[in-house]
Amino acid sequence: MGIKKVGVVGGGFMGSGIVQVCAQSGYEVVLLARREQSLNKGIATIEYYLSRDVEKGRISQQDKDLIRARIKGSLTQEDLNDRDLIIEAIPEDTERKKKVFVELDRICPGHTILCSNTSCLSVTELARATNRSDKVIGTHFLSPVPPSKLLEIVKADTTSEETLATVKKFGRSLGKEILVAKDTPGFIFNYLLIALTRAAEHLLEDGVASAEDIDKSMTLGLGHPIGPLALADFNGLDVGYMVSCAMYERSKNPCLAPSATLKELVDSGRLGRKTGEGFYKYKKEK
Numbered sequence: 001m002g003i004k005k006v007g008v009v010g011g012g013f014m015g016s017g018i019v020q021v022c023a024q025s026g027y028e029v030v031l032l033a034r035r036e037q038s039l040n041k042g043i044a045t046i047e048y049y050l051s052r053d054v055e056k057g058r059i060s061q062q063d064k065d066l067i068r069a070r071i072k073g074s075l076t077q078e079d080l081n082d083r084d085l086i087i088e089a090i091p092e093d094t095e096r097k098k099k100v101f102v103e104l105d106r107i108c109p110g111h112t113i114l115c116s117n118t119s120c121l122s123v124t125e126l127a128r129a130t131n132r133s134d135k136v137i138g139t140h141f142l143s144p145v146p147p148s149k150l151l152e153i154v155k156a157d158t159t160s161e162e163t164l165a166t167v168k169k170f171g172r173s174l175g176k177e178i179l180v181a182k183d184t185p186g187f188i189f190n191y192l193l194i195a196l197t198r199a200a201e202h203l204l205e206d207g208v209a210s211a212e213d214i215d216k217s218m219t220l221g222l223g224h225p226i227g228p229l230a231l232a233d234f235n236g237l238d239v240g241y242m243v244s245c246a247m248y249e250r251s252k253n254p255c256l257a258p259s260a261t262l263k264e265l266v267d268s269g270r271l272g273r274k275t276g277e278g279f280y281k282y283k284k285e286k
């Protein structure tokens, strides 16, 4: 099946990036938000990044206008009822996501593929909440979406081969390299990332080395662009904590459970860069 019309539910950090890459790749996109304020914020974010691309000479003003014309913002669910493929990018909460899938299943034509951008939740559970479980799949975009080279596709237990093939083709058309994972806690990317971060936290807890030296072992030793503790601070320790809890809940694998240090930092409001302190202390950003 050919994909022409795309929908995105949720215009936050990830949703706005997904809308942008889809429109830049020639798709007509409807961005569905819950409130006018978040819709405006999502559209303004896209405008900002497109204008920056024009300033840096990556695209022309005419390209920007064409891309922008492909994007329509909406607060009305029914505006998604002619889409070929819809990507849900609302907060990481199974019950909230399920509600969105049930509604999309109700209003969309039979051919519409429903995707979730979940970082670690069960895509199969979302699929089973619908009457089209063969057409539900995970599309885990990485942040920031436009420059990221990867798209991790998560095949639910119920996803058909046809849906997988269509979504792989769609992902490649966005300029992404495709990874395909089974529907397991954290899939490939977050399983590896959380396991590495947890090991780094345990080294710190046991007094084996400083945060700087633990991070350096990965940046200088393996060529990672950033060490695991600095990355956790950058992403927000509350986000990492929530993802860890969800992955542990699904897997009961103790290697994925939040460490005592992480819990202590989160409980005390030290959430990383955004609060000025996490594993590291940060000077206030202007």
Ligand SMILES: NC(=O)c1ccc[n+]([C@@H]2O[C@H](COP(=O)([O-])OP(=O)(O)OC[C@H]3O[C@@H](n4cnc5c(N)ncnc54)[C@H](O)[C@@H]3O)[C@@H](O)[C@H]2O)c1
Residues within 6 Å of the ligand: 009, 010, 011, 012, 013, 014, 015, 032, 033, 034, 035, 038, 089, 090, 091, 092, 093, 100, 117, 118, 119, 120, 140, 141, 142, 143
């Ligand atoms: N932030 C990351 O680095 C990252 C990376 C990969 C995947 N993800 C996943 O992407 C998803 C979204 O994360 P985010 O960081 O963009 O969150 P976010 O909080 O920035 O954005 C979520 C948006 O969804 C909106 N929303 C909530 N309920 C809605 C509904 N019913 N209908 C329409 N809009 C609704 C909110 O108003 C908000 O604008 C999550 O599943 C997350 O795990 C996040």
